Amino acid sequence: xxxxxxxxxxxxxxxxxxxxxxxxxxxxxxxxxxxxxxxxxxxxxxxxxxxxxxxxxxxxxxxxxxxxxxxxxxxxxxxxxxxxxxxxxxxxxxxxxxxxxxxxxxxxxxxxxxxxxxxxxxxxxxxxxxxxxxxxxxxxxxxxxxxxxxxxxxxxxxxxxxxxxxxxxxxxxxxxxxxxxxxxxxxxxxxxxxxxxxxxxxxxxxxxxxxxxxxxxxxxxxxxxxxxxxxxxxxxxxxxxxxxxxxxxxxxxxxxxxxxxxxxxxxxxxxxxxxxxxxxxxxxxxxxxxxxxxxxxxxxxxxxxxxxxx
Amino acid sequence: xxxxxxxxxxxxxxxxxxxxxxxxxxxxxxxxxxxxxxxxxxxxxxxxxxxxxxxxxxxxxxxxxxxxxxxxxxxxxxxxxxxxxxxxxxxxxxxxxxxxxxxxxxxxxxxxxxxxxxxxxxxxxxxxxxxxxxxxxxxxxxxxxxxxxxxxxxxxxxxxxxxxxxxxxxxxxxxxxxxxxxxxxxxxxxxxxxxxxxxxxxxxxxxxxxxxxxxxxxxxxxxxxxxxxxxxxxxxxxxxxxxxxxxxxxxxxxxxxxxxxxxxxxxxxxxxxxxxxxxxxxxxxxxxxxxxxxxxxxxxxxxxxxxxxxxxxxxxxxxxxxxxxxxxxxxxxxxxxxxxxxxxxxxxxxxxxxxxxxxxxxxxxxxxxxxxxxxxxxxxxxxxxxxxxxxxxxxxxxxxxxxxxxxxxxxxxxxxxxxxxxxxxxxxxxxxxxxxxxxxxxxxxxxxxxxxxxxxxxxxxxxxxxxxxxxxxxxxxxxxxxxxxxxxxxxxxxxx
Numbered sequence: 001x002x003x004x005x006x007x008x009x010x011x012x013x014x015x016x017x018x019x020x021x022x023x024x025x026x027x028x029x030x031x032x033x034x035x036x037x038x039x040x041x042x043x044x045x046x047x048x049x050x051x052x053x054x055x056x057x058x059x060x061x062x063x064x065x066x067x068x069x070x071x072x073x074x075x076x077x078x079x080x081x082x083x084x085x086x087x088x089x090x091x092x093x094x095x096x097x098x099x100x101x102x103x104x105x106x107x108x109x110x111x112x113x114x115x116x117x118x119x120x121x122x123x124x125x126x127x128x129x130x131x132x133x134x135x136x137x138x139x140x141x142x143x144x145x146x147x148x149x150x151x152x153x154x155x156x157x158x159x160x161x162x163x164x165x166x167x168x169x170x171x172x173x174x175x176x177x178x179x180x181x182x183x184x185x186x187x188x189x190x191x192x193x194x195x196x197x198x199x200x201x202x203x204x205x206x207x208x209x210x211x212x213x214x215x216x217x218x219x220x221x222x223x224x225x226x227x228x229x230x231x232x233x234x235x236x237x238x239x240x241x242x243x244x245x246x247x248x249x250x251x252x253x254x255x256x257x258x259x260x261x262x263x264x265x266x267x268x269x270x271x272x273x274x275x276x277x278x279x280x281x282x283x284x285x286x287x288x289x290x291x292x293x294x295x296x297x298x299x300x301x302x303x304x305x306x307x308x309x310x
Numbered sequence: 311x312x313x314x315x316x317x318x319x320x321x322x323x324x325x326x327x328x329x330x331x332x333x334x335x336x337x338x339x340x341x342x343x344x345x346x347x348x349x350x351x352x353x354x355x356x357x358x359x360x361x362x363x364x365x366x367x368x369x370x371x372x373x374x375x376x377x378x379x380x381x382x383x384x385x386x387x388x389x390x391x392x393x394x395x396x397x398x399x400x401x402x403x404x405x406x407x408x409x410x411x412x413x414x415x416x417x418x419x420x421x422x423x424x425x426x427x428x429x430x431x432x433x434x435x436x437x438x439x440x441x442x443x444x445x446x447x448x449x450x451x452x453x454x455x456x457x458x459x460x461x462x463x464x465x466x467x468x469x470x471x472x473x474x475x476x477x478x479x480x481x482x483x484x485x486x487x488x489x490x491x492x493x494x495x496x497x498x499x500x501x502x503x504x505x506x507x508x509x510x511x512x513x514x515x516x517x518x519x520x521x522x523x524x525x526x527x528x529x530x531x532x533x534x535x536x537x538x539x540x541x542x543x544x545x546x547x548x549x550x551x552x553x554x555x556x557x558x559x560x561x562x563x564x565x566x567x568x569x570x571x572x573x574x575x576x577x578x579x580x581x582x583x584x585x586x587x588x589x590x591x592x593x594x595x596x597x598x599x600x601x602x603x604x605x606x607x608x609x610x611x612x613x614x615x616x617x618x619x620x621x622x623x624x625x626x627x628x629x630x631x632x633x634x635x636x637x638x639x640x641x642x643x644x645x646x647x648x649x650x651x652x653x654x655x656x657x658x659x660x661x662x663x664x665x666x667x668x669x670x671x672x673x674x675x676x677x678x679x680x681x682x683x684x685x686x687x688x689x690x691x692x693x694x695x696x697x698x699x700x701x702x703x704x705x706x707x708x709x710x711x712x713x714x715x716x717x718x719x720x721x722x723x724x725x726x727x728x729x730x731x732x733x734x735x736x737x738x739x740x741x742x743x744x745x746x747x748x749x750x751x752x753x754x755x756x757x758x759x760x761x762x763x764x765x766x767x768x769x770x771x772x773x774x775x776x777x778x779x780x781x782x783x784x785x786x787x788x789x790x791x792x793x794x795x796x797x798x799x800x801x802x803x804x805x806x
Contacts (some may be wrong), residue, residue, distance in 0.1 A: 097570040097575075101383075104384060
């Protein structure tokens with residue numbers, strides 16, 4: 001496979017995963033903003049997912065419509081869902097002969113949906129949940145089409161490598177920023193707060209089934225980092241990343257393969273053999289940052305060894 | 311029966327050949343329904359019957375569906391304005407253009423003959439130059455052509471094939487005679503529209519195609535792929551064939567990716583390729599992989615910055631040397647522009663007589679060389695009846711239509727012509743034939759041309775029964791180029 005093609009597939013996939021994460025998170029935070037006794041602040045969200053500085057974030061952090069507009073359809077915000085989808089589509093467009101026609105059409109329709117002026121108008125006055133649902137479904141259509149139509153070859157491996165690398169980083173980010181918002185105070189027992197954090201990564205129901213004794217910050221950390229059955233956990237993401245990377249093993253390029261395989265394997269072990277206690281002992285922030293840096297390094301190594309073409 | 315009104319309002323421009331109506335003097339409304347139908351040519355009967363069973367609302371819905379299909383499939387080109395890309399579709403008219411079996415047989419034979427001669431001309435002009443020595447084509451015509459490349463001289467291309475893919479433009483005059491308008495032998499585009507337009511017709515008019523005995527065009531990519539594989543310089547079971555594109559910002563990008571997909575080959579950009587020891591390689595995730603055949607959609611002058619335009623970012627440095635060493639096949643051959651130059655065009659009938667000893671089947675449009683003083687004078691005296699074209703431009707650029715130009719434009723053009731007469735030719739304005747188009751609930755005649763696609767391989771020339779019909783959508787306009795507001799139609803060739 002052409003290096004440029006692998007690169008584009010990888011980024012198409014990372015952007016789609018990112019868009020999905022942002023949309024879900026927006027939907028739940030919107031619900032949370034309607035449920036909050038005190039005035040709800042969008043600051044943590046703006047901090048994870050935008051490049052706004054402190055002042056810029058403060059300006060809109062209490063204006064739900066402004067935040068939604070900024071994060072979904074704003075053309076100036078380079079991390080708006082619209083711009084992320086545009087980039088995913090540009091990548092897909094340059095590799096149309098490597099993804100199925102169905103997948104291309106699905107992404108192309110997503111792009112036309114979100115660029116429709118009506119979307120922007122509706123976001124200002126209609127029910128935001130309905131609009132976010134339309135977009136989330138478009139994304140699900142993409143993931144489903146991928147699963148049903150794409151051949152399980154090298155391209156599929158690069159797509160999944162991008163997807164799970166992005167997901168690992170995103171879960172670490174969400175957890176870190178949420179706790180930093182609470183100054184890493186683990187005695188915090190505000191039920192609503194944890195409920196919405198879990199909801200935003202689709203982990204609420206699993207939490208209820210796993211932990212019967214109510215909400216405890218430690219359990220939230222455990223599920224989000226260490227639960228291998230939870231598809232948004234860091235352990236699960238890194239595990240998948242490893243499985244898909246191993247599919248790239250071939251006679252050629254052995255040296256690069258071994259190097260990156262070692263890197264991912266080390267992260268995987270590091271997470272697997274952590275416990276909530278060991279994480280706390282290190283400090284959650286340090287631990288999560290360590291994981292993120294390791295994942296970024298994998299991204300760089302892929303870039304150097306598999307995607308270099310210019 | 312609302313669509314009967316649709317037909318009744320159809321009035322053909324006087325003195326014009328209409329593809330659907332046989333009676334051009336008739337004007338709308340005056341005849342009964344039965345009489346109106348009498349004038350519909352046999353090949354259009356099926357479609358007219360079909361349309362008559364539909365209401366205007368249904369037809370509008372069909373048109374809407376066609377637009378949506380183009381959009382959602384990304385069959386679009388991007389117009390960049392105010393820093394952001396806007397997706398546009400090429401206008402598509404839902405009523406097909408229909409060609410009878412007899413017409414097609416004639417076209418096919420004519421194109422085959424013409425391509426045979428043009429290919430021999432290219433071989434000759436880049437080797438022995440008999441045709442120049444015998445004075446059939448003036449030497450200065452060849453050497454003054456910017457597309458004549460000395461780099462190609464004395465180099466044998468595989469199977470002596472220069473033209474692998476040709477898109478020859480045909481038009482029809484008042485009496486229905488076909489004329490060759492242009493030979494496109496470099497990187498003719500539009501074939502993806504031949505294929506996609508057909509797919510759209512299948513979607514918007516279910517069951518219409520099978521009932522009308524329409525020949526299929528789907529074989530095109532398979533024939534092309536087979537021809538490309540057969541050109542591989544390496545004798546391997548699975549040669550690497552690639553399509554070379556200038557990239558996603560090229561307006562024909564959709565076509566490049568469609569062809570790569572339909573042939574199952576890699577779509578590459580210049581930056582994906584590298585030359586090592588006069589061989590071409592592509593950069594893959596598993597290291598370098600040798601490339602054997604390149605179907606390039608990049609123009610000659612951008613292909614190799616070491617030989618041609620040094621500023622080109624689209625090409626591959628050193629590819630020309632790999633080509634000349636015979637380590638890679640490039641399709642179409644480099645330097646073909648000398649054969650489809652608009653001034654050389656005049657000599658194609660002579661080439662056919664010279665190389666094949668045959669009379670040309672398809673006619674040339676009479677063409678005046680503005681380098682000749684006599685011919686120039688004649689043209690200058692009759693500017694209103696002439697179209698002036700630049701010899702090395704295409705896509706409808708650098709054209710002057712004498713009948714619609716102002717005096718000022720004409721005199722400015724005359725000045726320009728006198729500065730460098732070799733750059734220009736003149737042709738009498740041909741009154742292109744018209745075909746019915748569906749426009750805002752009415753059927754209107756609009757002018758059309760026809761571009762069939764011919765594929766030449768070591769085993770001969772194959773022409774897929776179909777092509778691209780371009781339409782001048784503006785009323786009365788004779789310019790069909792997409793860059794000048796043209797659209798397209800699905801093109802049917804009927805089986806005997």
